[in-house]
Amino acid sequence: AQKITQTQPGMFVQEKEAVTLDCTYDTSDPSYGLFWYKQPSSGEMIFLIYQGSYDQQNATEGRYSLNFQKARKSANLVISASQLGDSAMYFCAMREGGFQKLVFGTGTRLLVSP
Amino acid sequence: SAVISQKPSRDICQRGTSLTIQCQVDSQVTMMFWYRQQPGQSLTLIATANQGSEATYESGFVIDKFPISRPNLTFSTLTVSNMSPEDSSIYLCSVRSGSSYNEQFFGPGTRLTVL
Numbered sequence: 001a002q003k004i005t006q007t008q009p010g011m012f013v014q015e016k017e018a019v020t021l022d023c024t025y026d027t028s029d030p031s032y033g034l035f036w037y038k039q040p041s042s043g044e045m046i047f048l049i050y051q052g053s054y055d056q057q058n059a060t061e062g063r064y065s066l067n068f069q070k071a072r073k074s075a076n077l078v079i080s081a082s083q084l085g086d087s088a089m090y091f092c093a094m095r096e097g098g099f100q101k102l103v104f105g106t107g108t109r110l111l112v113s114p
Numbered sequence: 115s116a117v118i119s120q121k122p123s124r125d126i127c128q129r130g131t132s133l134t135i136q137c138q139v140d141s142q143v144t145m146m147f148w149y150r151q152q153p154g155q156s157l158t159l160i161a162t163a164n165q166g167s168e169a170t171y172e173s174g175f176v177i178d179k180f181p182i183s184r185p186n187l188t189f190s191t192l193t194v195s196n197m198s199p200e201d202s203s204i205y206l207c208s209v210r211s212g213s214s215y216n217e218q219f220f221g222p223g224t225r226l227t228v229l
Contacts, residue, residue: 035217035218037220042222043204043223043225044220044223045157045206045208045220046220047217047218047220050212050216050217052216091156091157093157095218100145100210101147101162102157102159102208102218104157105156106155106156107156
């Protein structure tokens with residue numbers, strides 16, 4: 001079974017609008033962390049936001065927020081007020097408590113239009 | 115957050131040759147991770163490098179093909195040996211960092227093309 005599922009291969013949004021990128025995960029470990037990364041065409045992986053399984057509040061970092069719904073095992077990324085520079089691939093990832101490695105989803109390509 | 119640099123940023127190599135990728139971190143870290151991203155794919159962990167011990171490899175990756183060195187707490191190298199076109203990928207170094215040690219950062223990556 002896939003540990004991380006991103007069902008949206010591509011998303012389109014107009015500049016200044018908000019967009020939600022979906023991510024669901026599968027784990028039986030009560031301790032885990034969820035991550036979102038942005039990968040522009042240059043190939044670098046830019047850390048955006050982290051949510052721990054025991055965190056009571058949804059994580060936020062500037063225009064990025066993580067809509068964490070534990071019972072549904074979803075960790076959607078919300079980007080508010082999209083900018084042209086937000087056009088990139090976005091990856092959701094998970095690290096389970098006893099392990100060091102990140103497991104990544106297949107990614108969502110976001111295109112922001114003027 | 116940790117600042118990570120990698121060398122080279124990109125290279126084009128002939129099959130059968132080897133390439134060594136360097137990763138430098140601006141702070142001391144216990145573990146360094148090497149990931150591979152094949153074209154159009156997601157990232158996969160190759161191995162975890164601890165200073166002073168042998169690297170731990172993930173299933174499907176072997177030391178003979180991807181030897182790793184970790185001479186100190188800020189530096190690591192990954193060698194891609196006896197390359198074939200299937201090794202064409204982006205190779206990324208990564209470390210855990212942040213105030214709670216939960217965040218994880220990546221280097222800028224090395225884009226390798228094997229002809």
